Amino acid sequence: MRFENPFHIAVVFLCAFALSACQSGEDENMLQSAVRGKAIKGVISQGVVSTYRVSEENGSLSLLSTTSTDSNGRFSLNINHDEEQPLLIQISAQPVVTTMTCELLEGCIAEHSGVLSAFGEQSYVDDSFQLLGLIATDSFGEKHAKVSALSHLIVATALNLPGGLTRGNIEFAERWVMETFQLSNSPLISELIDISDDSALAQNDSDDVIQAIIGASFYNLSQTQSWYDASITIDNFPISSILEQAQVLALSVNHHLPVTDQHPELIASPSSQNKADIFLLSSPTDANVNQYSPFFLRAQAYSNQVLQYQWRFNGEIIPGANDAIYGKTHASLNDAGVYDVIIRNAQNQIISSSASLSVEPKELSLKITKQPRSQSIVSGQSIELNINTNAGSDANVSWQKGASVLANKNSSTLVISNASQSDAGDYRAIIEYKGEVLYSSFAKITVTEALNTLRISQHPSDQDVLAGHNVRFEISAEGGGFMRYQWFKDGNAIEGATNATLAIESATQTDQGNYTAQVTSSTGNLNSKAAQLRVIAQNVAQTLVEQPQSQQVYLEDSFQFSVASTLATSHSYQWYKDDKAINGATSRIYEVSTASSADAGTYYATVNNVFGSIRSSSASLNVKAKPSLSLSWAMPTERENGEALNQSEIYGYKLAFGSSENSLSNSVEIVGAQNTNFTLSNLDPGSLYLHIATIDSDRITGRFSQPIEVILQ
CATH class of the missing domain: 2.60.40.10 (Immunoglobulins)
Known part of the structure; x- marks a missing residue:
């Protein structure tokens, strides 16, 4: 299927870095929405997150917001949008800032730099990388912004359908992808999992884990220009090879989990009589490369125990070669030979089959494969310039600023920490190899002073004035560079009111209203709190x-x-x-x-x-003071049944009282048969009800007297 508009995604990429190239802004019909999102292909850290409204009439894009992912790939969007229009999310890379977690057990090789990253490691992402997604709503009305390899595939598929990125095409592409991979949940709302995190694998359901494993298998595909152009769709997708990679990855990941946390439904594990067995999934294969070209050899195995790898060359241990993948970015003639790898756990070990590497001699013509790039940074940030050649580490590199060669800067990477404006200028690399010298192109470094966040330090305040008197509103703001002001009355801009002070001479009743000021700078804009102006007629009397x-x-x-x-x-x-x-x-x-x-x-x-x-x-x-009440009573001389009661048989008395005859919840005990006087203090005024009972020597309380009412003043 042909992609009808090859410039569509290129426009998206440009919008993220040149905001004036795209429409921006909000209108009164937009609904405020807060959306939390996540980007994983693996985890993308410090990626640029750009959100666009897509017009279903002509496919044009309007930039709504730009933010960045945190170290866990998460981000938050506060956007105003029309519920009926699709919202496109683009994750792009900042050079030497954005990183991505490797999710291939054998390691990940960057397409342009050739740098190898181990499973679970972070590596810099090339600035030609992008990942696309959509804001989607689940059945509970909750919005999601889950950006992954599968969401990218859905967007690319919908874009290439007649009509482009309409809601109907998005739903069609979403179902197509789910049916192809037999998924229960939509990738647009499913939880995104970092498969290098065993705890995340164990805690999530199988459908989410399957999606994560399928997405991880896209690594090599996501490094291609076709992926960046969004021309790879589910229609022309290499399904068989991706599923084969996913099955191998699922088997390996599953056996890295504790037994209780495994997902047996992901793949049927081979039978084993011994949990210490090591299963070899793939061995290195023979290769023939040219001198100075990269080569990589891979082996893959799994076990219920932790595995260790050790590569050998012509039967000799290669120091430090302890990953599932081994190789070099520039092959030399001395690298030709026979390679194998020893794979062991705590109890067993196996040796892969051997692979022969042939290296064809080739006269190297020194070439620069990656030029340093111009940068614009803020004072205090770091400058990092990189130069790559086909001679690799065999070449000698020095750096030049303007006409001066920098001392002690002899690496292919030039780093200047905590840069200041004095570091601004034109830089280039000088490369020497076997008497041949090359100069890189110049990279222009621009360093600007850091701008503080815009802040309103003093808001205008409410005022009351007599008619005919003058009024003065003021606002103070800090940070943000050059600042501009605009005053408003009842939401309407006041013509010519563009200073930090608004003066109204001889105020009249028509000047009454709510006044606000908007402060704008290069870092954004802020609105002040409203200040109310009341104009009082001169002849009004006050009482x-x-x-x-x-x-x-x-x-x-x-x-x-x-x-x-x-x-x-x-x-x-x-x-x-x-x-x-x-x-x-x-x-x-x-x-x-x-x-x-x-x-x-x-x-x-x-x-x-x-x-x-x-x-x-x-x-x-x-x-x-609150009223008190003095009480006295006679010591009883006979029991309730008429029998005589001796003084020695009386322990004391219990006095109960309260504000209601039916609620005598307060009580005191008076100890001693002859203690027949007591004063209650700090009482509330009004009616007080009381009754009293005798406590015998066995601490048994007798029958209470009838309550009496006392009125306290």
Whole structure:
């Protein structure tokens, strides 16, 4: 199937780095949505995450947001979008910043650099890499932004269908991919798993693990130009070879898990009489390469125990060659020979079959295979320039800035940490090999001063003015470089109001409203809090419609005084006690939660606004102690059955009381037969109900008397 618009994805890539090339912005019909996402092919760290709205009318893209993934591949999007339009997510790489976890047990070889990374290791991602996904909604209405190899395949397939990236095409491509790989869950909403993390494999269901393993098998495919161009679809996908790789990877991953955590349904494991057996899945194969070309040999095995690898060359141990893959980026004539690998666990070992490597002599013509690239960085960041040649480490490299050769900079990678503006300039590499000298192209390094995050340090404040008086609103902001201002009244921009100060002369009733300011800089924009302006007519009289009232309270009770004005303007208040200002009492209501005798006195308030100051009437506060009750009773001389009761048989008395006849929940014990007087203190005013009973020498409480009611003042 032919991809009708080969420039479509190229536009996406450009938008991520040149925002002015794409439409941007939001409109009032967009709905606010917060979406959390994740990018795995393996885990992509510090990748650029760009989100685009796709027009279903003409396929055009509008950039909505740009962010980056964290060290776990996660990211968060806050976007405004129309629910009916598809949202495309692109993960792209920042040179020498973005990394990806290798998910192939035999290791991963970068397409352009030839660098080998072991399983579970992070390696830099080439800037020609990209991964595509979509924001999808599950059956519970939750939004997902899961970007993986399978989501990329869905996007590419939908893009190449007639009409492009429409919702109908997306659903069609989604079903096609799920049916092809026999998946139960859509890759657009499934949990993304790092297969180098054994705990993640053990804790997730099999369908998610299967998706992760299939995605990991895409590694070599994802390094191609066809993948980047989104021209690989499920229609022309090399299904057989990918599934074969996935089966081998599934078998290997499954046997790296503890027995209790394995997923037996992923692949049928070969029968084994001994859990210490080692199963050889593949041996290295013969190879014929040219001198200076790369070569790699691979072996693959699994066991229920941890495996160790040791490669040999002509029967001799190769120091440090302890991975499932062995090779070099530049073959020499001395590398020709016979290779095999010893694979062992704690109890057994096996030796792979041998593989012969032939190296054809070739006269090397020195060539630069990777040029250093220009960079624009912020002061304090690091500069890293790289040069690659077909001579590899045999070539001598030095670096030049302008016309000067840099001292002690003799590696194919030039690193300048904590760069400053003095490090800006044009850099190039000088490569020498067997008398031949090459110069790289110049890479321009631009260093700009770091900009602080834009912050509003002072917002405009509410104001009340008399008609005819002047008004002045101010805003202060920090950071962000050069700043521009725009003032608004009730949401409408005020023409010419583009300074940090907004002045209104001779205010009238038409100037009333809510004022805000927007501050814009190279780092973004911020809106201030709203400040309300109230314009009061000159002839309006002010009176107090609420005055403080005198009152009496008991100790430890709360009390409050309040005032209110007839004018709906801003006021300031000050409360006084016995003609002395009360510290901190500057609100319309003065309240004390626990009264003491020191609070007794005379209170009033002053109310201040644009009209001046007005004093409230005075109110007195009387604080008195809560009532107490003295009780006495006669010592009983006979029991309830009429028998005589000796004093020695009386332990004491139990007095129960409460605010209701049916709820005498408080009680005290009075010890001693002759202690027939008791005082209850700190009681609440109102009705108090009491009754009493005798406690005998066996601590048994007798029958209570009939309750009595006492009114406390």
